[in-house]
Amino acid sequence: MQVFKLCIKVLEKNKTAMLIYIFIFLVISVMISRLSVSKPQTGYADVKTDIAFLSEENTPLVNGLKQELSKSANFVTVADQTEALQDALYFRDVTYIVRIPKGFTERFLKGENVRIEKTTVPDSVYGAYLDMKINRYLTTAALYAKYGGGMPQKKLVSLLKSDLDQTASVTLKPEKVRSAETVESGGTGTTFTMYYFNYLAYVLPAVLIFGIGAIMQVFNNRDLSLRSFCSPITARNYNFQFLLANIVFCIVCWAILLIPCALLDPKHFFSRATSFLLLNSFAFLLSAGGLSYLIGNLVKNRSAISALSNVCSLGPSFIGGVFIPRLMLSDTVLKIASFTPTYWYVKANEQIEALGTFDFSNLASSYGCMAVEAGFAVAFLALGLTAGKKTRVAG
Amino acid sequence: MIISVKNLVKRYGNLVALDHLSFDVEEGEILGLLGPNGSGKTTAINCILSLLKYDKGEIRIFGRPMRPDAYDIKRDIGVIMQNVAVFDELTVYENINYFCGLYIPEKEKRKRLVEEAIDFVGLNDFRRFYPKKLSGGLLRRLNIACGIAHKPKLILLDEPTVAVDPQSRNNILEGIQRLNREGATIVYTSHYMEEVEQICSRIIILDKGKVIANGTKEELKNMISLGEKITVETSAIHPEHLAALRRIPGADSVEYANGLLVVKSGKSKNNLENVLDFLKKQQIGYGRIYSELPTLNDVFLEITGKELRD
Structure with missing residues (x-):
């Protein structure tokens, strides 16, 4: 597992930068989520x-x-x-x-x-x-x-x-009030967990592009590639180890980013709704991983990757409804945003959060959004593979 | 036979990089591939290693056809490329261990081989250093260690001494000879004729993708008419002196420029003595005198009409 271990070593060398990203994200997202979340309504009084x-x-x-x-x-x-x-x-x-x-x-x-x-x-x-x-x-x-x-x-x-x-x-149940409010507000969401999941759309691409970009920079080095091709390691084994390392990295990042949410809002995190939010975030993880692979293949420069990780995480977050509720965005902006996986991710989150019952007919639209995210992942991967092949042929 | 290359043709568009190239490499020899930049040395190496597709021809290594998926053949080959190919993220030890690990899965055996490789290239004091902290010469040594740690039977070195200081260059050349003494067959490409002369048991001179000469250095030098080149520092040579010098037995060519008299002679004897006798008789004063035997550059010059380092 030499290739796998090497990928992990490369990531270890870049861990400080990635941890800084994650730490800043956690501070900002927890702060904003706490400030933005609306208190659940538990009582009612007549007003004259x-x-x-x-x-x-x-x-x-x-x-x-x-x-x-x-x-x-x-x-x-x-x-x-x-x-x-x-x-x-x-x-x-x-x-x-x-x-x-x-x-x-x-x-x-x-x-x-x-x-x-x-x-x-x-x-x-x-x-x-x-x-x-x-x-x-x-x-x-x-x-x-x-x-x-x-x-x-x-x-x-x-x-x-x-x-x-x-x-x-009449006694109002907080969960039901939350759902009702979500529906009324057009899906801006109110729980900390949902805010947190929405904010994942910012940090996940940022960290993945940075990490996978770093690995790709190393493995796309022509001289190092030639040396590896001269060795008896089979292409299949080599690619398998490389892919495995990237998948492990993606999943570890995902898990690390989810743990604070589970700790800070355990009541909602372990609810049925959150299991669908998790599924949605996994679909988004795939698209973010695919995008990182594409960028890693296209960009040859470490600082350019760092800059792109910011652009590709912040940009879609602004127009896709992460930082600004989608209700406040114009139709044109939303139309542009629909060409990014972030838009579909946030949309699915809001739909899931608005649901009271989780049967297939209610979830169909959310599954549709997740399918679009997975589609983005496939498209990014295909483009990444094409770009990688072009680079190798040119080399 | 370790390597057999037959009628190898490689084209880049209209440019023919290898033009029906054929040669063999025998077990235990150090074969030098010598030629100017662009002569096809690196292309030949890349084709041998299946890093490049070629248009025509056949390559066999250890008697078996070489293909990109010939992993059993690759297991016994060590490669040291022209550019240093090591990971900046790994230390000296980790780099050697990584590349050795691609060939040797057993951890204990690998550990021993990595230690031997570090010893071999003299990087013991730098094992925890990252490549960016190493000098150019040490980096080259690390590059070599990464290519030979798994004790290959065949080592291909593609201009491993480019941009290396003389001390490190000697170190590397001695190391290559040691590897050969330990049983490795070596193919060494360079455009430095001195290096090739110093270490290679057989030399192939390439030009425009073709073999123009093949043999030991002595055999190559015997291929040409030049036997000796005598250079005399003098400032009192007149045209009539030059005409008289040309009449000396064995003097094939006599030229005078910038205070230097150059007499090139064939394989005849007493050439230097004859020239000095003439100068004394004519009472022509002179400074330093030096006599040179033909070099591979002279061989290249005579065969192709151009300098090796054009």
């Missing part, structure tokens, strides 16, 4: 918003509605003039204005289609919540009016009140 309630009639049904809304809103007095109401909304004195038109109760109880007028601040979440409350109140009231056999308004309101006062205790 300021609204204006304008009623042109005074009936038990309307008063009951006002009382129901008072659970979620603070009533602000605003002059019933168009300009005053617009100002109140503009300056956010109120976020919602409800107007009950004259004759509303009578027509409503008769089952006619009447509407409450409302004005809200655009895109307000409070508006949506108040809409729900009003709808629920009126829908329930309509049921009592229709099937209550003409019961008095006061009784109807009292029954409504007892119905709507019913509450259920």
Whole structure:
């Protein structure tokens, strides 16, 4: 195993530089991941918003509605003039204005289609919540009016009140909240583990290009190659040992980079979702290894390899969604990024993280991304082999 | 017969690097391949080692055809290339151990052979040094140690003394002779005729990919008419003196330039005495006088009409 041992020796000679890379990565990624990760939501509390309630009639049904809304809103007095109401909304004195038109109760109880007028601040979440409350109140009231056999308004309101006062205790599970948030945020992810896995897209190519590049520099030396070709070691044995050393190096780097994640976030690391993240990172490892092999064959200079390891790891990380969430990147940038394995790696990570159940149909898209990454690996290897052959023929 | 090369043709496009080259190497000899740069020495070596594909011809080593996958043949060959080929990442010991390990898988045997190789090239004090810390001469010695550590029966050395100081060069040449005494057959290429003359038992002179002369150094020198070259430092030679000198028996060519009178004679005797007698009789004053026997350069010059180091 002379060739294998030699590869390991070459890597040992370059270990300081690679360890510096890994150390810097760990510090940066842990720091950024910790800062970026959003705290899981474990509780819920009602928040009251300021609204204006304008009623042109005074009936038990309307008063009951006002009382129901008072659970979620603070009533602000605003002059019933168009300009005053617009100002109140503009300056956010109120976020919602409800107007009950004259004759509303009578027509409503008769089952006619009447509407409450409302004005809200655009895109307000409070508006949506108040809409729900009003709808629920009126829908329930309509049921009592229709099937209550003409019961008095006061009784109807009292029954409504007892119905709507019913509450259920809800406890939110952190994992489910995380998934829900991930879906809502379009897959930017929230756990430390996912951030960490995304950041692997930066450090893995950097370290692999550096290490494999160093080995290739040595083995692509024409004079040394000639000396090896003169020896009785078979080409198959030689290539096998060389390949084995590179594979071992890739896997060791991968393992070394995963250990801190397992130590810092063991709860998530040993979850089902992470097993798919691991699979995805393995697919990415293949493409990063292939890219390193290609660069090692193309570049003849040690400093150029060092520079390329930075360019090829940082560049795709910026446009592929590692450092900047993909949601914030333009379509053009994402289109360009899709020509890099990093884009597919990050995409698969986000998809996996967003899943609640891990069956094949849910994972199909992620498997597709992994297949693209593996495709990149094959393409890089093929190009690397071609470049290597050209170099040897030229030599 | 250790090596047999028959009708070897190698072309690089329109350039014919080896033109029906044929020669044999006998067991136990040191064969010198001598020729100017571009004469085809390295191409011939690379073809012999199957590092280069050739267009035509046949190469047999140890009686078997040499091919890129002839690993059993390669096991008994040692190669020392023109350029130093060692790993900067490995120490002197590790380098020799690595290359020896490509031939010798047994760890104990290899350890002994590596020690012997280090001893042989005199790198005992430098075994933990990295190549970048070694001088040019020591680096060449390491290069040789890497090629011979596995005790090959056949060693091919391709200009191993290029850019080496005289002391290291002597060291290397002595080492090659020692390897030969220990039983190795050696093929040595060089464009330094002095080296080839010093160590080779047989010499092949190449030019434009062809063998132009083949034999021992004595046989080669006998191939040409030049027997002796006499050079006299003098400043008082007139054209009539030159005409008279040309009439001296055995003086084939007489030239005078820059205060140096050069008389080239054939294989006749008393040439120097005849020239000195003439100078005394003519009362021509002279300074240093030296007489040289023909060199391989003279052989090359006479056969090809150009200097070996053109």
